[in-house]
Amino acid sequence: MQTQTIWQRMLSIDRRLLYLLLFVNIVVFLLAPIRMPASISPPVQKFYDEIEKLKPGDLVMISSNWSASTLAENQPQLEAVLIHLMRKKARFTFISIEAQSRDISYRLARRVTETTGYEYGKDWAHFGFVPNLTVAIKGMVNDLPSTIKQDVRGTPISQLEVVKGVKSLGQYKMIIDVTPSGTVPIWISYSPKGIPILYCPTSVMAAEAYTYLDSGQIKGMITGAKGAQEYEQLLHIKGLGAPFANAISFSHVLIILFILLGNLAMFMNRVQARREA
Amino acid sequence: MDWILQFLPLGTERISIWIGVLCTLAIYSLLYRENPIYRFFEHMYIGLAAGYSLGPLFVDIIYRYWIEPIWVQGYWAWAFVVPYGMYLYFIFSERYGWLSRIVIGTLIGASAGLFFQEFSSRYLPQLNSTLQKPLWVSSANPDVTGWDVFVNFLFIAILLSVLTYFTFSYEQRGGVKRVATVGRWFLMIGLGAIFGNTVMARMALLIGRIYYILSDWLMLPLGGGGG
């Protein structure tokens, strides 16, 4: 049997070794006491400035559509944004288009609001789950109370203090979409013109949203967990985004290194094969 | 000693965390190879996810939009909606299968009708924004610098070249083909940005899980972080 060259061995490396390497890399950089402040990207700064413009009592619609599958990306975003909204004393209501996200966002908001004395029903509420966001938005623009009818606790919308006197989505001051799926184009398309839309996508979807940022259809964006880290830095809080930051940075280094190594191995393997031929 | 006592599953909260870690490790066992433990937890996951969705579906939708309006408020006209929607379930019948297409038609027709509004509010403002980009420095726009004008020209050139690449109505030859090739290169920049961000998202999800194992289960002090 012919012995393999180092390049051939590199190309046929056991994938489980690669998995282990990635795992160890993340463990090490989660534990390592390295502190690297983020540089605040302009979309995150715009997001922050937009919320800063809110006045106490302004009403914000939060569309929370993420489930546990994107927990690590969307949870830090939503937590940081809620803290900022509460600092500005804004009132907010939730709506979800995914069954699981209904309970996740409701439970998360209950936990986060408890720390600041925000009261359910008075300062915030959850409108529950609707499978069809498009018609729900059209309905809320037309007549919010008869579209939503009741919140997750079964209270009729007309009796909820947080939306007292609110007839239409047009009376909201801001829409924030925390999402791992294509819901922001729906908000852009069907919500009333003039209400700023802020976007918290998973990083996968962020690159596609730059066209909306350019056209002003969305006013600011927090890109995944690393965007959340930037936002936490702006708010001077320590949330979930910060501990993830080092591990994200160095997992990128590892991937880049291995893309280059893979290509080098392929190139050298070819050179060697040509030489032998 | 204290650490071990806190670590062991000796209370509801610790038991819960141990269950969470057991689930995570069982799923990760697939990375070594396909095995019965993974299959067990995979099926449990699908069962739990399907079962869970019934709560919000039944209470948030059927109760809110159908049961309460009829039984509590007495608006009897809604009574017809669920039986009509149930036509969907004929899809499993060979003989009556076509009936489900009436309801599917309702959903498809509605989405198609709604798309006109989406087209006007989603795509036209982007066209508008492109056409409004200043292409020369003038006293009317004192904030626009020479660099901004260059970037705007670049923006429009990239947009047009990528659109040229997407034009398949006729055979691309000569100059058009060259523009399309440049368009393809610019498209690769867009796809590269998407790839970079995708890697970041996927890594974050894995980091979130490992964070849970290290922080919640092993209760280790995590060092790093931002500023």
Add this chain to the structure above:
Amino acid sequence: MSLSHFIAQWQLPEQGRYLYATLVVLGASVLILGLAPVLQSLPPRGRRALIVTVTFLAGLFFAAEFFLPIDWTAVFPKDDPTRNFLTPAIQPAQNVLQIIGALALGLGTYGLVRLHLRNVVQKRTQWGYSVVLLVAFVTMATFSILNTLSEKQLVTKTPLLETVFSILFDYTLVQLDAAMFSLIAFYIFSAAYRAFRIRSVEASILMFTAMVVMIGVVPLGAYISYTVLGLPQGPAPENADWWTRFLHSAGLPTIAHWILTALNAPAQRAIEFGVGIGGLAMAIRLWLSLERGVT
């Protein structure tokens, strides 16, 4: 008079409402489901005509509501000058579509349970896993419905219900879901090493962009640029020379942001335009049932 006001008038009397409501629902079910054999007697052409008509009317309602001018006061008197005569009917339409949407989602669950029940009954290979799935399904469905009902104060919220639901949801389903989707990170790493080959101009551009973005947007990019290389951070001062301006914009985060806004955004916009035009053509084809095999 708007449709919702019209429907609002058809209200059952308060006394004996539960009984009347049950009777009406039973009647409606018998009527609608009884219609199935009647519709079955339609010839294939009639069946298609029925589906095409329903699809067209559903689309026409939303299209007309959007396109029609709001001022039709002469023909249809209305209460609000900002809406046309079809707008109030959005409400009942949204309720109907949410219900049908929920039933459509339930269809997937029904299909799944049906398949695994069959596996168990016929004792197909590895039917034990189907038992696991069904047990998990029934347990979770029970506690999920009870939990949602208890939130609405329709059943009592006991500590047992809360604990069991929390273990099933927060510590089992959420953990399994998060773990399942995090597996992709391992595969993407392995694939990047084994399959990402720079063999063409396109692949080189893609990889170069990806690398700049991957390092530029994370804190490491800022650290390399501003701490290791000592580049100045933030915008250059007003009257700075070109070299200072260059240094201020040479940091990796600034370059990554420039790539994303100046080079990536127009490419994404071109994709958007393509999707938009394609979507519009598709919407018209679906609405008019020109797309075969869907309706």
